[in-house]
Amino acid sequence: xxxxxxxxxxxxPRGNPVPQDFAVEEVDIPSPGPxxxxxxxxxxxxxxxxxxxxxxxxxxxxxxxxxxxxVYGGTVSKVVESNHPDYAVGDMVEVRSGWREYAVVEPAKxxxxxxxLDPAMKPLSAALGLLGMPGQTAHAAVIExxxxxxxxxxxxxxxxxxxxxxxxxIAKMLGARVIGIAGGPAKCKALIDLSFDACxxxxxxxxxxxxxxxxxxxxxxxxDNVGGDVxxxxxxxxxxxxxxxxxxxxxxxxxxxxxxxxxxxxGFLRFVMSRGLEVRGFPGAMTAGPKAxxxxxxxxxxxxxxxxxxxxxxxxxxxxxxAGKFGSNDHIGKLLVRVGEE
Amino acid sequence: xxxxxxxxxxxxPRGNPVPQDFAVEEVDIPSPGPxxxxxxxxxxxxxxxxxxxxxxxxxxxxxxxxxxxxVYGGTVSKVVESNHPDYAVGDMVEVRSGWREYAVVEPAKxxxxxxxLDPAMKPLSAALGLLGMPGQTAHAAVIExxxxxxxxxxxxxxxxxxxxxxxxxIAKMLGARVIGIAGGPAKCKALIDLSFDACxxxxxxxxxxxxxxxxxxxxxxxxDNVGGDVxxxxxxxxxxxxxxxxxxxxxxxxxxxxxxxxxxxxGFLRFVMSRGLEVRGFPGAMTAGPKAxxxxxxxxxxxxxxxxxxxxxxxxxxxxxxAGKFGSNDHIGKLLVRVGEE
Numbered sequence: 001x002x003x004x005x006x007x008x009x010x011x012x013p014r015g016n017p018v019p020q021d022f023a024v025e026e027v028d029i030p031s032p033g034p035x036x037x038x039x040x041x042x043x044x045x046x047x048x049x050x051x052x053x054x055x056x057x058x059x060x061x062x063x064x065x066x067x068x069x070x071v072y073g074g075t076v077s078k079v080v081e082s083n084h085p086d087y088a089v090g091d092m093v094e095v096r097s098g099w100r101e102y103a104v105v106e107p108a109k110x111x112x113x114x115x116x117l118d119p120a121m122k123p124l125s126a127a128l129g130l131l132g133m134p135g136q137t138a139h140a141a142v143i144e145x146x147x148x149x150x151x152x153x154x155x156x157x158x159x160x161x162x163x164x165x166x167x168x169x170i171a172k173m174l175g176a177r178v179i180g181i182a183g184g185p186a187k188c189k190a191l192i193d194l195s196f197d198a199c200x201x202x203x204x205x206x207x208x209x210x211x212x213x214x215x216x217x218x219x220x221x222x223x224d225n226v227g228g229d230v231x232x233x234x235x236x237x238x239x240x241x242x243x244x245x246x247x248x249x250x251x252x253x254x255x256x257x258x259x260x261x262x263x264x265x266x267g268f269l270r271f272v273m274s275r276g277l278e279v280r281g282f283p284g285a286m287t288a289g290p291k292a293x294x295x296x297x298x299x300x301x302x303x304x305x306x307x308x309x310x311x312x313x314x315x316x317x318x319x320x321x322x323a324g325k326f327g328s329n330d331h332i333g334k335l336l337v338r339v340g341e342e
Numbered sequence: 343x344x345x346x347x348x349x350x351x352x353x354x355p356r357g358n359p360v361p362q363d364f365a366v367e368e369v370d371i372p373s374p375g376p377x378x379x380x381x382x383x384x385x386x387x388x389x390x391x392x393x394x395x396x397x398x399x400x401x402x403x404x405x406x407x408x409x410x411x412x413v414y415g416g417t418v419s420k421v422v423e424s425n426h427p428d429y430a431v432g433d434m435v436e437v438r439s440g441w442r443e444y445a446v447v448e449p450a451k452x453x454x455x456x457x458x459l460d461p462a463m464k465p466l467s468a469a470l471g472l473l474g475m476p477g478q479t480a481h482a483a484v485i486e487x488x489x490x491x492x493x494x495x496x497x498x499x500x501x502x503x504x505x506x507x508x509x510x511x512i513a514k515m516l517g518a519r520v521i522g523i524a525g526g527p528a529k530c531k532a533l534i535d536l537s538f539d540a541c542x543x544x545x546x547x548x549x550x551x552x553x554x555x556x557x558x559x560x561x562x563x564x565x566d567n568v569g570g571d572v573x574x575x576x577x578x579x580x581x582x583x584x585x586x587x588x589x590x591x592x593x594x595x596x597x598x599x600x601x602x603x604x605x606x607x608x609g610f611l612r613f614v615m616s617r618g619l620e621v622r623g624f625p626g627a628m629t630a631g632p633k634a635x636x637x638x639x640x641x642x643x644x645x646x647x648x649x650x651x652x653x654x655x656x657x658x659x660x661x662x663x664x665a666g667k668f669g670s671n672d673h674i675g676k677l678l679v680r681v682g683e684e
Contacts, residue, residue, distance in 0.1 A: 062616070227611045246614045261603010268607055269569045272588045273623035274404075281615035 001028045005315050006070045006100035012056045021054070022071065022319035030104045037087045037105050039077035039097055041339040044315065045128040046322045047073060048161070071099040071318075074113050076127050078342070092117040094127045099318055101339060121297075123307065124342060129334035130166055130296055130307040137247060138166035139292040142174070145245040145280050146221040150175025153215060155234060158225030159199065160187040162308075162334035163247055167223050168196050169305045176221075179214050181230060186330040194308065194332070202230050211237065223247055232264055235271040246281040308333025315339045343370045347657050348412045348442030354398045363396070364413065364661035372446045379429045379447050381419035381439055383681040386657065387470040388664045389415060390503070413441040413660075416455050418469050420684070434459040436469045441660055443681060463639075465649065466684060471676035472508055472638055472649035479589060479624075480508035481634040484516070487587040487622050488563040492517025495557060497576060500567030501541065502529040504650075504676035505589055509565050510538050511647045518563075521556050523572060528672040536650065536674070544572050553579065565589055574606055577613040588623040650675025657681045 003026045010023045032038045050073050052062045065071050075098070079091040084107050087093070096113050097103035107114070117127050129135060141163070142148050154171040156164045159180030172178045172195045180191045180199040188199035198214045200207060211233060218239040224231055225247045238244070272279055299305040310331030312321040318337045325335060345368045352365045374380045392415055394404045407413050417440070421433040426449050429435070438455050439445035449456070459469050471477060483505070484490050496513040498506045501522030514520045514537045522533040522541040530541035540556045542549060553575060560581045566573055567589045580586070614621055641647040652673030654663040660679045667677055 227608060246611055258604035258606060259608045261605050262600035263603050263605050263607070264600060265606040265610055266569065266601045268610070269588055269623075271623075272621060276624045277622070279614060279621040280619070281611075281613075282618045 003027065004029045004101040006098070007315060007318055008068050008070050009054060009065045010067065012067070013051070013054050017051065017054065017319075017323045019319040019323050021323075024316050024319075029102045032081050032083050032104045034083055035106055035108060037079050037084050037107065038081035038102060039075075039093060039095060039105055040080045040102050041075045041077050041097060041100065041315075042092075042342055043076040043125045043128055044099060044318060044337040044339050045074040045132075046312075046318065046325060046335045046337060047133070048325060050322075072096055073098055074128055074133070075339070076117065076124055077103070078340075087116070092119060092121075092124060094132065099315065101315060125309060125311075125334075125336055126300065126307045128336060129162055129309050130300055130305065131293060134162035134334055135166050135296045135307075136292050138163045138170055139296060140282060141223050141245040141247050142167050142170045142221075143292075145282060146171075146223060146243050148174050148176050148221050152176045152220035153179070153217060154221045154223065155179045155181065155215065155219050155237075156223040156225070157181045157202075157230050157234070159191055159196065160332040161225060164223070164225055165191065165194060165308045165333045166305065167247075169194065170299075171221075171223075172196070173299070173304055181211075181226075181234075182332075184330060187332055190332045194306065208233055218242075221245075228259075228264075232267060235268070235275075238271070238275055238277060241276045241278070244277055244279045246279060310335050312337050345369065346371045346443040348440070349657060349660055350410050350412050351396060351407045352409065354409070355393070355396050359393065359396065359661075359665045361661040361665050363665075366658050366661075371444045374423050374425050374446045376425055377448055377450060379421050379426050379449065380423035380444060381417075381435060381437060381447055382422045382444055383417045383419045383439060383442065383657070384434075384684055385418040385467045385470055386441060386660060386679040386681050387416040387474075388654075388660065388667060388677045388679060389475070390667060392664075414438055415440055416470055416475070417681070418459065418466055419445070420682075429458070434461060434466060436474065441657065443657060467651060467653075467676075467678055468642065468649045470678060471504055471651050472642055472647065473635060476504035476676055477508050477638045477649075478634050480505045480512055481638060482624060483565050483587040483589050484509050484512045484563075485634075487624060488513075488565060488585050490516050490518050490563050494518045494562035495521070495559060496563045496565065497521045497523065497557065497561050497579075498565040498567065499523045499544075499572050499576070501533055501538065502674040503567060506565070506567055507533065507536060507650045507675045508647065509589075511536065512641075513563075514538070515641070515646055523553075523568075523576070524674075526672065529674055532674045536648065550575055560584075563587075570601075570606075574609060577610070577617075580613070580617055580619060583618045583620070586619055586621045588621060652677050654679045 011021045013021045053065045058064045148171045154176045158164050160182040168178045180196045191199045200210045215237045222244045353363045355363045395407045400406045490513045496518045500506050502524040510520045522538045533541045542552045557579045564586045
């Protein structure tokens with residue numbers, strides 16, 4: 001029987017994940033049953049949200065990855081066998097089929113992030129980036145929740161991430177002044193080359209002074225991808241009534257519901273109240289609809305927005321790349337693993 | 343020269359204020375200069391927000407009460423001398439003239455909470471309650487920010503306070519199911535007698551079980567007056583997309599920007615993101631306009647809403663009453679000191 005590689009969880013990460021939390025296995029390629037399809041993975045998304053699923057007790061609403069289970073995650077995959085009338089061999093799909101080279105999928109049971117892709121989509125990997133969940137999240141954060149208008153000042157934490165780099169470009173296109181916050185001079189330079197007006201390195205010793213200098217007229221919208229210390233330093237620079245979409249908080253992925261003290265919630269709520277802030281969360285894929293995807297595709301095709309991505313080759317390198325996402329790698333945009341050829 | 347009493351700050355409170363943080367002094371009644379008026383205090387508001395002003399380093403935007411200074415605070419006062427053409431002896435005003443029996447006020451320099459009162463307002467003390475800042479705050483929280491609709495479930499922390507008891511009545515009038523959270527059975531009983539559907543005592547050992555039982559269908563709007571532990575226990579019961587107006591956080595008044603750990607901000611932000619919450623602050627007096635006051639006056643006059651208040655007699659009792667506000671007193675509604683006769 002033909003074999004394939006898959007990546008399973010070996011240990012629930014403590015804090016930031018390390019490559020040793022995962023194991024690469026060789027297993028038989030499965031066979032599709034009635035109503036099922038077999039897909040071959042081409043692109044695998046390394047989505048920071050998956051970090052939640054690796055916890056021993058994940059948040060409500062997030063499916064758990066058990067020890068020994070393949071890690072789940074979004075992919076762009078090609079149908080190679082089909083027992084389902086709507087899917088033909090050769091079709092391209094976006095599907096959460098996980099960190100493996102092949103997977104059996106039952107289309108009737110897919111509830112989210114499952115769709116047949118237009119074969120004209122170029123590049124196909126954009127289905128996991130600008131033309132997928134991160135793009136929709138950025139669109140919703142900037143347009144629906146953030147309501148960014150021309151002339152406003154927008155600041156974005158974790159700006160070098162997929163959502164951050166897309167959101168910054170959208171805000172810039174709308175006429176805002178856009179400042180990124182990112183870790184290290186390489187990421188900051190890449191963001192300015194992309195289109196950002198300024199970028200502040202949160203790892204630099206003079207971060208607070210540089211931040212203050214970058215927003216002399218204060219901030220209208222703070223797209224928060226981070227939470228934690230960075231946010232507490234941004235809050236004093238928000239205008240009264242500023243909007244603060246909560247997109248993520250990568251600084252906390254490893255910490256469960258509580259982190260070591262002191263307790264920053266009082267200070268946060270004081271700012272919310274005294275500044276009349278509007279703090280809003282939304283789950284990535286659920287708010288932005290097909291209309292957002294059509295707009296994003298137009299912007300991509302016309303060159304207004306770039307689908308910024310970084311590619312790692314080979315499924316066996318997924319653990320190190322994923323662990324690096326919480327560490328020190330210098331890519332900007334969507335991080336992808338090229339698992340197989342188109 | 344005639345004498346009057348005033349209350350000054352003796353020490354910046356550490357945590358909850360105690361009566362010994364204040365001193366009662368006898369000083370000369372001042373004389374109004376050109377363009378000024380002399381007012382005699384009738385009703386003094388004991389507003390929990392004043393707690394912020396007593397800190398050694400108050401929040402941005404909050405004027406500080408220095409050691410030896412009279413504590414400031416809203417009053418209903420009567421004009422007893424006037425050097426200003428718009429104010430006649432006998433006029434009633436709402437003015438932030440502070441914890442003293444008489445005060446000189448320069449109308450041209452008053453920027454907030456200063457207005458001549460309609461002598462027909464009954465009771466006159468409502469200018470500091472339902473027909474003043476607390477009423478406007480409750481109106482804005484329930485209607486503007488909370489957008490409470492008939493059939494929704496609304497939960498209110500610090501429900502026994504002025505804002506809480508007004509907000510609960512407004513939400514109830516709009517057809518919502520209203521649950522209060524308050525400290526102790528006496529306050530809870532008073533809230534149910536007022537109009538609340540249920541009340542949960544956060545001091546009871548079975549608080550969490552009672553809370554869960556009170557909201558079997560989850561919560562649409564959480565009016566948060568408290569922050570801290572109570573909020574962290576309410577969050578799991580919020581519906582997806584629930585609204586959370588931040589009205590105050592009395593549990594933190596004494597703690598500066600940080601409290602002892604663990605840090606609850608990560609858990610809070612996780613809920614904001616995973617539940618798609620809308621968390622919004624607003625400064626009490628600035629969002630609700632005159633239209634709110636007209637509506638509130640109609641509701642009061644027609645008996646739909648009660649101006650719930652508790653009265654303490656004598657300025658010298660203000661420190662103990664204010665300290666009790668952060669402790670264990672059992673009143674519900676607006677806490678007032680009757681400083682003088684109408």
